Amino acid sequence: MAQAEEQLAERSQHNERVQWVLANFITEDTELLAAKASAELTAAQVAFASQAAQFNDLEGLDYDTERKLNLLRSSIVIPAPMDPEKTAEQSEIGARLNGLYGRGTYCREDGECLALGELEDIMATSRDAAELLEAWDGWHSISPPMKNLYARQVELANEGAAELGFDNLGTMWRSAYDMDPAEFPGLLDEMWEQVSPLYEALHCHVRARLGEVYGPDIVPQDGPIPAHLLGNMWAQGWENIEELVAPPKTDAAYDLTSILVDKGYDAISMVETGEAFFSSLGFEELPKTFWKRSLFTKPADRDVVCHASAWDIDEKDDLRIKMCIDVNAEDFKVIHHELGHNYYQRAYKDQSFLYRGSANDGFHEAVGDTLSLSITPEYLAQLGLITEVPDASGDLGLLMTQALEKIAFLPFGLLVDQWRWKVFAGEAGPEQYNDLWWQLREQYQGVSAPNERPADAFDAGAKYHVPGNTPYTRYFLAHILQFQFHRSLCEIAGNDGPIHRCTIYGNQEAGERLNAMLEMGKSRPWPEALEALTGSPEMDATAVLDYFAPLKAWLDEQNTGRQCGW
Numbered sequence: 001m002a003q004a005e006e007q008l009a010e011r012s013q014h015n016e017r018v019q020w021v022l023a024n025f026i027t028e029d030t031e032l033l034a035a036k037a038s039a040e041l042t043a044a045q046v047a048f049a050s051q052a053a054q055f056n057d058l059e060g061l062d063y064d065t066e067r068k069l070n071l072l073r074s075s076i077v078i079p080a081p082m083d084p085e086k087t088a089e090q091s092e093i094g095a096r097l098n099g100l101y102g103r104g105t106y107c108r109e110d111g112e113c114l115a116l117g118e119l120e121d122i123m124a125t126s127r128d129a130a131e132l133l134e135a136w137d138g139w140h141s142i143s144p145p146m147k148n149l150y151a152r153q154v155e156l157a158n159e160g161a162a163e164l165g166f167d168n169l170g171t172m173w174r175s176a177y178d179m180d181p182a183e184f185p186g187l188l189d190e191m192w193e194q195v196s197p198l199y200e201a202l203h204c205h206v207r208a209r210l211g212e213v214y215g216p217d218i219v220p221q222d223g224p225i226p227a228h229l230l231g232n233m234w235a236q237g238w239e240n241i242e243e244l245v246a247p248p249k250t251d252a253a254y255d256l257t258s259i260l261v262d263k264g265y266d267a268i269s270m271v272e273t274g275e276a277f278f279s280s281l282g283f284e285e286l287p288k289t290f291w292k293r294s295l296f297t298k299p300a301d302r303d304v305v306c307h308a309s310a311w312d313i314d315e316k317d318d319l320r321i322k323m324c325i326d327v328n329a330e331d332f333k334v335i336h337h338e339l340g341h342n343y344y345q346r347a348y349k350d351q352s353f354l355y356r357g358s359a360n361d362g363f364h365e366a367v368g369d370t371l372s373l374s375i376t377p378e379y380l381a382q383l384g385l386i387t388e389v390p391d392a393s394g395d396l397g398l399l400m401t402q403a404l405e406k407i408a409f410l411p412f413g414l415l416v417d418q419w420r421w422k423v424f425a426g427e428a429g430p431e432q433y434n435d436l437w438w439q440l441r442e443q444y445q446g447v448s449a450p451n452e453r454p455a456d457a458f459d460a461g462a463k464y465h466v467p468g469n470t471p472y473t474r475y476f477l478a479h480i481l482q483f484q485f486h487r488s489l490c491e492i493a494g495n496d497g498p499i500h501r502c503t504i505y506g507n508q509e510a511g512e513r514l515n516a517m518l519e520m521g522k523s524r525p526w527p528e529a530l531e532a533l534t535g536s537p538e539m540d541a542t543a544v545l546d547y548f549a550p551l552k553a554w555l556d557e558q559n560t561g562r563q564c565g566w
């Protein structure tokens, strides 16, 4: 075990550096170098995992050895077969898929080519259905060339998973939750059932309003909402159409994007503000190298992976983020999200290699978001960004903003892996990829493809995490967990008002309790980590429901007489 940890630590550090260079400088050369480094790492991981698998049934091991053997066996995201040629092939496919996404552009008939960021701006701001459709369709034209590569990758990864004793890659992913992998989907269903009435109420209201804006021909009032009208390329967050759906404004309304712009914020000062939040909770400042080595804005002269990420290159102090920051409210929150990863990484750095990770992958995604829930009017007033804190008459507006971001996200957070799990299990081959994708998007999100999809379409591939091979259930979990964390931290901070007005900014006691959980890393099963912070070992959505209760009542009123559902 000691050898495994030492060798894996060394190889992952090297791999991190190479992947960092690739993500910051996508060329044919860096793609090849990155494929080679990741093949070497995967080969080492698989070799140790298969050694670990030999001890599956051994009894009487001490707690840490047994836990680490399980981690060795199950925590490879994309295993490869042990055949070195197949390992190499798989890593090359991985690099190519990433490159296809990272370099993806849509070129208009007039010859102008648009990158994802520009297409997303159109999705966010245009209210012209034809223009929205063009941007949506344009971005979805980047993924058909990925389809065969993806299918081959699934084949290879499944072969790798089988060599380690798993039915398929989906079972392997589901085995990373300190519980019987067969029971994990049931836990997700339970949480989804808790929140789906709230989602359906939001959906119903938003569909009615969009019907008024675009007309019932474009937005039929008894079916799913066409996916290009919700202000986001994947319809995963609806905050950009707030002005179309929000409750009548009170004079207390404010717009965080305009405030940031008016006050002259830039990428760096936005990140500094995020850092200051963590400092106010008692966390140590970010290292100087963070500011030198991170990528904060989109370079003009080269291809980079703009999808935001946080890095921990040496698993000690070399923390970085990589992001193409725009000055707006959305990126302000994403900055907190990414910094959450960095502070978690630093908190568990003294754990041994296999324990350097979050309690489960949802925890890693939830930390920064938890702090973002504390970006309340009261907090913004403390920073001097607004002068008047809206009274309770502003609450519905505030809750609607949050719901458009957090509640709208939930079904999307679930369905990406529902799709992948079926694909990994062989329930859908390349011919059915796209139909299955839209079947799940309709079932969970109640959205539909905005046009007839071409036969070669591979619409799942137009979402970063599919070609990028990042499991996605973690974000669903995080969207539940962050409300549990927030509720508990607010109690610790002695908040006695409504929880959507609570900010833990400046509360060192809350910071200490949060840090105590982060420091545990992966050393104990996640229910223990959860209990350490919240007093309960269960993930559940009651905190979400508490938070949004006033909005739910308002939505139900609005929806009286409407036919909801799809």
Ligand code: X8Z
Pocket: 307, 308, 309, 334, 337, 475
């Ligand atoms: O990918 C991310 C983060 C990086 S871990 C920016 N998120 C998901 C997405 O963008 O689809 C955050 C929320 C969901």
Ligand code: ZN
Pocket: 337, 338, 341, 364, 365
């Ligand atoms: Zn993240």
